[in-house]
Amino acid sequence: SIASSSSWKSIGNTIFGNSKQRNAGSSVQTQQIKPTPAISNAQKLKPKEKAIKSKETKKTKKADKAEKPQKVESSNLYKATASSGLPGLSLLDDVNNSGLGYSEEFLEEMSQQVELKLKDFGFDVTITAVTPGPVVTQFEISLAPGVKVSQIMSLDKDLARALLVESVRIVDVIPGKPVIGLEIPNNNRELIGLKEILSSETFTKSKSTLSMGLGKDINGHPIVVDLAKMPHLLI
Numbered sequence: 001s002i003a004s005s006s007s008w009k010s011i012g013n014t015i016f017g018n019s020k021q022r023n024a025g026s027s028v029q030t031q032q033i034k035p036t037p038a039i040s041n042a043q044k045l046k047p048k049e050k051a052i053k054s055k056e057t058k059k060t061k062k063a064d065k066a067e068k069p070q071k072v073e074s075s076n077l078y079k080a081t082a083s084s085g086l087p088g089l090s091l092l093d094d095v096n097n098s099g100l101g102y103s104e105e106f107l108e109e110m111s112q113q114v115e116l117k118l119k120d121f122g123f124d125v126t127i128t129a130v131t132p133g134p135v136v137t138q139f140e141i142s143l144a145p146g147v148k149v150s151q152i153m154s155l156d157k158d159l160a161r162a163l164l165v166e167s168v169r170i171v172d173v174i175p176g177k178p179v180i181g182l183e184i185p186n187n188n189r190e191l192i193g194l195k196e197i198l199s200s201e202t203f204t205k206s207k208s209t210l211s212m213g214l215g216k217d218i219n220g221h222p223i224v225v226d227l228a229k230m231p232h233l234l235i
Contacts, residue, residue, distance in 0.1 A: 089195050089199055092195035093195065094193065094195060095193035095195070097191060100186075100188040102132055102186070107137070110137075110139075110163075111139060112127075114141070114159075114163065114182060117163060118152070120162075121158070123143070123151070124143075124147065125141050125143055125147070127139055127140065129179075131218060131219055133217075133218045133219060134220055136169070136183040136185050137184050138182070138183045138218055139182040140181055141182055142178070143180065149172045149180055152170060153172060156168050156169070159182070163184065165184050165185065168183065168184055171183065197213035197215070197224070198213060200213075206226070208226035209228075210228045211225070212226075212227045
């Protein structure tokens with residue numbers, strides 16, 4: 001059956017009414033969501049520019065502080081006056097080497113051992129003197145006629161093993177003496193103090209203004225040199 005015009009109108013009103021309500025609801029929803037305002041590039045860079053400026057100001061402040069020279073006052077200890085002299089030797093410590101040297105009995109026994117060991121190798125020798133030094137002890141050896149020094153010098157390792165020492169040193173020439181030297185290291189080395197060298201007669205009577213103490217020789221005598229005569233000294 002064909003519907004009446006009034007019924008078609010009611011159907012149309014209901015359809016259009018629902019669509020209007022939907023559109024109204026959607027418009028309400030779109031109004032509730034508000035877009036966030038866009039931030040320009042200039043506004044984003046402002047905090048970075050402030051941070052860069054603060055860093056630059058800190059650097060400039062540090063540079064200004066570094067450029068300013070600081071006054072350093074030297075201590076009175078390093079101020080030399082016309083009346084002040086060199087510091088006294090009392091500032092240096094004394095060295096005690098008592099009980100480190102060899103006894104006379106030990107040196108006599110060692111001299112006999114050196115003669116016997118050289119005779120075992122076929123050399124007729126005689127020990128004429130013994131000089132105990134701060135580091136080594138030197139035995140002066142007189143050779144029999146016909147004995148060559150070169151033959152004895154080749155026995156340095158054999159002599160060290162026979163005498164039960166670490167090493168030996170054979171001195172082929174001793175100035176002013178017709179003997180050779182045999183040096184054996186001491187078991188207990190003496191400590192050479194600077195005070196002993198500076199207070200020695202050799203140092204105090206030195207004519208040089210740049211005297212320098214090096215230590216002691218084999219005989220225990222202080223060694224003092226003139227530094228002005230050896231500008232290329234290697235220490």
